[in-house]
Amino acid sequence: MAGVDTERIARAVREILLAIGEDPMRPGLERTPARVAEAYAEFFGGLDVDPLSHLADAVPIGASEQGVPATSDAVVLRDLAFRSVCEHHLLPFVGTAHVAYLPGERVVGLGRIPAVVETLAARPQLQERLAEEIADTLEAGLDPRGVLVVLDAQHRCVTTRGPRQTRSSTVTIASRGVLAEPAARAEIIALIGAEQHD
Template identity: 60%
Template sequence: MGATVDRERIAAAVRELLGAIGSDPDSRELASTPFRVADAYAEFFAGVGQDPAVLLSDAIPVGEDTGELVLVRDIELRSVCEHHLLPFRGRAHVAYRPGARVVGLSAIPRVVEVLAARPQMQERLGEQIAQVLEDGLAPRGVLVVLEASHGCVADRGVRQTEALAVTVASRGELAEDAAQTGVFSLIGERRGGRAS
């Protein structure tokens, strides 16, 4: 976790930041804060320097026996916006139409997690997930829908705590409107009384 993160430098920067806002970083209340922030950043940015394509390296050849669509929805998403270093969180829904290979279903949330664990923009994150699947599996189509609440929208500026940003990235057959409509309906289905 966070092997590329220099905890000592982060702790020193947090001490400087605390002083810059007028707080005493050596006070009893704040003395451990720089190290806690360094540990948190190591977790938040653990995806920096990791290659998410490795997670698809054990794809299974299946030929024509793949079915029409694979959808993993409601993947918990947590990232940090690169503009203000504030968190954004929500859900990712990832669909693909297999070509000659499929991957274990747990690989898809892992790809999302690795790409989200770096300074990020939601719009870019969806495109990166789609591209990793495109490159790693050569599917007939990919569709990635991200829904997230952003700290920079909820906690500062306009302070819209209920606002959700929704982004869509697509490739191949799932870039077509008719195909997307079908996937959107699957994403929006209610299961067990809960909306997706």
């Protein structure tokens, strides 16, 4: 892919401003096309990035002196902030991702999981598909025994237009392997919802 064409976006935004009856050259709007183009380059920067690249440096978990795997049963990352853009109206949706996996033979640095979320969110998206893509990437990149992804987000196409449900949020869940089983999934969801203490 060639990347985001900011000049083309800026031209299109000028056309949108003209189409709504505005003057794109008036003070306050002169730099708007360039600003929107810069924002879109950030919003959609994940289109040129392979999310699996963030998991390329996964390492074998090894074993303890007793011969058992030297890792916990589950790795759970809670409260990962994310933002994406809904492909239906090109309006943002913003929320929190909770990601868990049960390591198989390999683990990855904790900073790599948010990078996967960020990359996949930085594309025109649907929340349902985003959860599935995060789960698929972790499954392909780490070969874990199980994966669970929970996304909770507010959609600007719901909060700012139509019925304007300003307090509503949408929760989507994607699970793989052992964590697709109801009892195991419920245990991880309880961990995600457990109260945190500083």
